[in-house]
Amino acid sequence: MTITDRTALLARLRGCFLGDPKAGTLPGGRSEALRRLHAYDPAAYGRTRNHLTGTVSHLSPYLRHGMLSAAEVREHLKARFPNDPALLEEFLRQLAWRDFFEKVLAWHGRGLDDDIEEPKHAVGRSACIPLDVVKGDTGLPCVDGMLHELFADGYLHNHARLWFAAYLCHFRGVRWQEGARLFRQHLYDGDVASNSSSWQWVEGTFASKPYFMNKQNVATFSGGKWCDTCRVKCPFDADYPTLQHRLFAGSTAPFGSRNVDVGTRDEADTAPVSPDEIGPVPPATELVWVHDAAMSWDDSALKSNPAAAVAFVFDEPALRAEPWAYHRLAFVLDGLDDLYAHLPNPTKLILVGDPAERLAALAGKLGATTVHVSEHPNPWVAETAGKLRLNFQVVVHPRPMFAEYPSEPKRFSRYWEQVATQVLGYRPKSNRNHK
Template sequence: MRTSLPHLQSLLSAEERARLESFRFDDDRERFLLGRAGLRQLIGGWLGTDPQGLDLEVGPHGKPQLRMEREAVLMHFNVAHSGGLVLLGFHPRRALGVDIEQLRPTLDWHPIARRVLPPATLDRLSRLPEPARCAEFLQQWCLLEASLKARGCGFAGYEAHSLSGFPGLQCWRVDLPAGYCGALGLLPAESEPFPPHDGGSGTEADLPRVFAHRSQLEQALRPLLPSPPEGLSPIRGGRAAAERRLAAIDPGAYGRSRNALDGAVTRLSPYIRHGVLTLAEVRDAVFAWLETSGAPRAAAAKLIAELGWRDYWQRLWHQLGDGIWHDREPLKTGHPAASYAAVLPADIQEGSTGLTCIDAFAAELIGRGWLHNHARLWLASYVVHWRRVRWQAGAQWFLQHLLDGDPASNNLSWQWVASSFSSKPYIFNRANLERYGGQSLCARCPAARRGGPDVAGGCPFDADYEQLQQQLFPWATEAPPASAPAPQTPSPPPPAPEPSTASASGLAVSAGPLAPTGTSRPNPDPPQRPILWIHGEALGPANPALRAWPGQPALFVFDSAWLAGSPSSGPPPSLKRLGFLAECLLELPVTIRHGDPATEVLAFAQRHGADGIVTSAAVEPRLAAIQTQLAGALPLTVLPPEPFVVLEQAVDLGRFSRYWRRAEARVWAAAGRGRP
């Protein structure tokens, strides 16, 4: 291989480098390297991101693609190579495929042609002069390959007439240097034909449901927020996107690599957060993977435990309510509470700290609305311990941007980092960052090149844990100096809310996975003509209200108070969060509005002559308060989702380990895998 090419290898992922080394001949390695490195450079330039950091994967039929959450960038691409040429194709909105072949006059093409080409094309080939037949066959082969690659499929199940019935597929020959032929296949642009789902009785107050492309959706949502500066997330919302991600999970690889930034994490959290996928559905998908793969229970144990964490956080939120915004325990840092700033510094929010890792994490949070869990912990640790900012300020920042923004897992994870819900503060160092995040961040960081924390402008993380512990928490194990104020004991959280019970106002709560037994009572007069209130915790087809009452008028309301933000509730959500919710809703049979939820739902019920309201159980206190308002006006039936695990008796939620000791065996028993 030419000596001018090895530097391109640094752009490849570990998987791509392994594939590069699998080629026996230098020419094959060189073609693959040029094609893949060039692809990364062009995509990185288009998206304005580091080519090395692109998360490329190979689809089920070998087509390279950005991982699923990147599809929403609306940039499609394909690559092909033959002989000494590499052909790359790009389109901002339409799926495409390209193919290239070097002409080979001695190729025995007849058996292949009879198998893959339709009779009319075979007849046309037979009429050509002998020297031209092979070249034309290769051209037809390129057209066929480009068409199949545009569709993202292979030759499995292909029939010679199957492409003719695919509407909107366009194919062209590509002019190439002598000795080569090529082709481009292009699918029609995606559209979102979502008709109103209000029985044809929509009003001007209803938000539109038909968008030719995402930019129109973005423009429709912008007026709902106070001057949103950013656009939609590249992560697409909705059940279809969720099912693609669910089908791609590899619990075994997850268990082995989940701590690494490029590990095989599921990226399902936004869909689980909003009930597009339920924990029970994901649990069952993991069980199905075990059955299909024949792997032992241990291969999926880590992923099942992570689902358990989500269930644990939800149970704790149900118990504490808004108490999750208060310290669960005193801090173990030795610093007085008054020494922590209440406001997040602007340089952190803007990604301009000068620390490449921290700024990259902030940019990903703001640009994509998703972060790997390890990056979240690193960023939270920097905010709380290095910059001495109250964890609540960082938690609100995360909730503003994260598509999976769930106050339970978010706030309690921040408390774990801060040490108000753990035995010690969580910190990290450069070695930990490079071990799980690779060396590219530190290699690009000016601070890392200057030295460690003892050097002016150096990397504050470049030290061992003992040094960092002494630097950050000098009073953690001894009394603070007399000149320093004594640490203040955090205010205790408010009392846990009482379990919801049926009331004379008409609220009927069915026993759910988070509610203690004995708190439900069937509605004495079940509704005959209910409307359905859909909220942000159940935006999938498993929504129990949609399942119990298919075809009934359904309404979702973007809460105007939540959209406006407030000093008490925090900043308004980002446009990314709003867009993700909207895309989930566009796949459901619901009318979409914005305003005061209780007012809009009751007006919707009146318009439809409803004799009751049916909705799904909610853990968030804001949604529970709306349920109480609705129940004061109409009979309200609250249906629980399928539980992740049923625990008949109360469980100690003081730590996850106590909950999991009770829950783990019951989870596995549901799969018939009580023993490893």
């Protein structure tokens, strides 16, 4: 299947995405990412970043898909603002959260799907998101507003993510994994590392205590946009000790009841994958596998192999089990258009199916002996490479490093203490730990 065949590709991917194709989605691709990075002014970031109207960068969808690397964002901003390092400090510290969470994923692998630590409370959790939440119709203007933004825009400000996660886990008693799944499906930047770790941070399974907010916090940092006109009985309208007691202290649910068995998926959810024919391809001894977290022509797997065949594979089994909102798919397709337009390589393909199986079939057809891939902490990247290694030589190319931290990443404060000088180029005065 070729890149020009978007209609055919969407037809082939039916069942892998939610909603109908629509215009006006966020443009994906490294060209757009660079344009946004070059236009971004972080001057007011430290002062405003916690407010919904703050001057945040909106770079996360591009970082998530490797259209930009965190290291190059840092280097670019340092070069553009050489005389005022303090201006960048808060921005770079936030960017470091992304690196920290990637290290958490690298450390725990698939274990990040489960609680990293014991919960700090004894409250039971359900494995189902209530229907009113799924429909964005809870009756709470703030929560419905956040859900509307999530579903329609594919983006939520960090503070709104914290509020919504706290609402779903603590006020509605839902397992964090269900919320993480909802975010992965709808956020342009939906990932495993930052997403699962952050949900666990809110739940208190990767933090010393659970995170929750009250009405005053929402009203202040949202600029009153929901609260000023809200007439409903607000579940957040109390001081913190009262909410703490209401949410956690009154429960008698045992810890054991938290791990609700979600059972296996219906057969209908996981329709069998039909292998597509790979059309005629010219022979090539090298194949580069572009995965969805390494979509940059600056990627070293691509840069060092300009004559290799290149392939991206939509992971059909994974997408059938957890379909993306259409806008996520469109973002990745834009990214592929942009990427492939910049690559000199003679053969550039988009495939659909099980990645290891499709790549092996393609490599066989090309007569390739070596498959190149960019390293990433997502476990499925290493798992796929492991399967390919059975029949091919696999070369894993390193990514630009943001910070070196070989210890177990347990708390951001400890990590930041160790890496701040590497990241900033000087030792910061304060060491705040807030998200």
